[in-house]
Amino acid sequence: MAGENRPELYELHEKRLRDAIALKTPDRVPLALNGPAWPARALGEEMTQVATNPMRAYQIIIQAYSSLGEIEAIQSPAYDVSTLPIMWLSRVKAPGRELPVDEIWQVDEAELMTVDDYDAILREGFGPWWERYMHERLPGVLEDFQEFTKSIPPAIQACRDIGVAPLAPAACTIPYEYFCGGRSMKEFMLDLFRHGDKVQAAMDEALPFLIEQMRGLIRTFDFMGLWIGGWRSASEFIAPRLWNRFVFPYYQKMVDAALEENAIPILHFDANWTRDLERLREMPKGKCILALDSKTDIFKAKELLGDHMCIMGDVPPALFSLGTPDEVTAYCRRLINEVGPGGFILSSGCDVPVDAQYDNVKAMVEAVA
Amino acid sequence: MIPSPLAQAVGDLDEQTAVTLVEEKLAKGEAALSILEELQAGMSVVGERFEGGEYYLSELIYAADIFKKAGAPLQEELKSAAPATSGTLVLGTVKNDIHDFGKDIVATVMSSNGIKVVDLGVNVEHQAFVTAIREHSPQLVGMSCLLTTVFDDMKEAIQTIKEAGLRDQVKILIGGGPVDEATREYVGADYYCRTAQDGVVVAKQILGVE
Incomplete structure (x- = not known):
């Protein structure tokens, strides 16, 4: 790409992305890379550099992905592990802290939140409760997150400087994910049966705060888009009557608010959401991205949502790790032909895994060339 | 009935x-x-x-x-009283992975279906599977992971069981977020279980339970 005019290149890349989101067919299928761990491994950097050194993390992420060839976007060019406990109210074991310097970070799920916390949320308000919870049970995380936010503007600028769109430099999610992480998944699911009304009241208390927080992030950093993520709230885990009550209405409200702020809501949905794909037709047409991690049937998603919502994904992590470049190429071609070419963005299913083989990641990038 | x-x-x-x-x-x-x-x-x-x-x-x-x-x-x-179990499962999240949720669900669902579960916890050393097999003589071994980076650990754990001469005594079931049929083939397990209930069905089939 040497010698190309970067602002024009940026415009071209953004146009391809926006065309895909508007369900049009760009001149080529856009490509969005994602995941902070693989870039560190690819460049021979220690994992600590992307986990807990945000000013270095964005440089590593951008350098590793942009060196693969022409790419339209990097989903999350900025990173720090503090972004995980902020949303999941859980401890995270980080390299260089609780783990050896070159190991991948892991969420350390424990019951940090109790049933009594639902009452505390209703009594104190979600915002004050959340700040108190973070200080008391996850000390240092808010301070680390504040440091991380300082890396967002230079990460966005560094992307733009090389003509790459920073598609989703931050992530938000619904109250379900917060509480599920804090309570641990098993206890939280029992809460849904045994304390359903109280859980719902706490969720209703939390949602306006989380929406305002999201609006603040979008305005402060002028985000093009952001993740509205779903992990434990996936359809495969809970019965429809619970999903309809505790999950979907909250996503709808967050999506509407993000669109009011002119940000692209990226429904980053890990695990299997196939059962409820049709419900996503209730989201505004041609405005959102549905990002799948290979557990949801992406071809079914195309069938049910292809005329309504841009789909992004979903080269499976195991294919990156265990497959061959030819297998990656064949899968990408199938995606491009059957889920694309219009209304589709090629990406990894969730993150490119840390142990992805270089030639496999390269094969994905070359599949759209 | x-x-x-x-x-x-x-x-x-x-x-x-x-x-x-x-x-x-x-x-x-x-x-x-x-x-x-x-x-x-x-x-x-x-x-x-x-x-x-x-x-x-x-x-x-x-x-x-x-x-x-x-x-x-x-x-x-x-x-x-005599325990009403139809078989034994040695279960663990493999070395270098600390995720316990999937494993815990399997333990809960298996034991409530009459299968004795020996839960080795998370980040389980390869040799610990061997020790547990020798001690408990299970028919089944379950291995879980949430990280692609530990596929090799899962493979090595199974290899360690094989080298100890115990591979033919047990059926090995694997599961977890990134695991699929290709992973099963790669690590050399017997069954890939997509859900905890899949595990119950496979376990009952192996144990000859109705």
Whole structure:
């Protein structure tokens, strides 16, 4: 790409992305890379550099992905592990802290939140409760997150400087994910049966705060888009009557608010959401991205949502790790032909895994060339 | 076969009725083992509904907790009775992975279906599987992971079992977020289980349980 005019290149890349989101067919299928761990491994950097050194993390992420060839976007060019406990109210074991310097970070799920916390949320308000919870049970995380936010503007600028769109430099999610992480998944699911009304009241208390927080992030950093993520709230885990009550209405409200702020809501949905794909037709047409991690049937998603919502994904992590470049190429071609070419963005299913083989990641990038 | 009222209550996730019926049966002097079998029959109803798409993981977890709560008063008597287990599963999240949720669900669902579970925890050393197989003589070994980076650890754990000369004594079941059929082939396991209930079905099939 040497010698190309970067602002024009940026415009071209953004146009391809926006065309895909508007369900049009760009001149080529856009490509969005994602995941902070693989870039560190690819460049021979220690994992600590992307986990807990945000000013270095964005440089590593951008350098590793942009060196693969022409790419339209990097989903999350900025990173720090503090972004995980902020949303999941859980401890995270980080390299260089609780783990050896070159190991991948892991969420350390424990019951940090109790049933009594639902009452505390209703009594104190979600915002004050959340700040108190973070200080008391996850000390240092808010301070680390504040440091991380300082890396967002230079990460966005560094992307733009090389003509790459920073598609989703931050992530938000619904109250379900917060509480599920804090309570641990098993206890939280029992809460849904045994304390359903109280859980719902706490969720209703939390949602306006989380929406305002999201609006603040979008305005402060002028985000093009952001993740509205779903992990434990996936359809495969809970019965429809619970999903309809505790999950979907909250996503709808967050999506509407993000669109009011002119940000692209990226429904980053890990695990299997196939059962409820049709419900996503209730989201505004041609405005959102549905990002799948290979557990949801992406071809079914195309069938049910292809005329309504841009789909992004979903080269499976195991294919990156265990497959061959030819297998990656064949899968990408199938995606491009059957889920694309219009209304589709090629990406990894969730993150490119840390142990992805270089030639496999390269094969994905070359599949759209 | 029509389920007993207690089995039906567990199957219907009617927690209060299940707890009350167990108390009434104990008060009438019914044997703990026979009550336990009714609770297990209730879990079979739950399993059938899961396989039929009526129930999800949420219901599996709630049913297993009802089973545990309703069955708590039986434990004292069961200690002196012959355990009503149909087989043993040694279970663990493999080395270098600390995620326990999937493994814990498997442990809960397996034990409430009458399979004794020896839970080795998370970040399990390869050799610990070997030691547990020697100590407990299980028919089944379950390995879980949430990270692609530990596929090699899973493979090495299975290799360690093989080198110890124990591979033919056990069937190895694997599961977890990134695991699929290709992973099973890569690590050399016998079965890939997409869900905890898949694991129950496979385990019962291996153990020859109805």
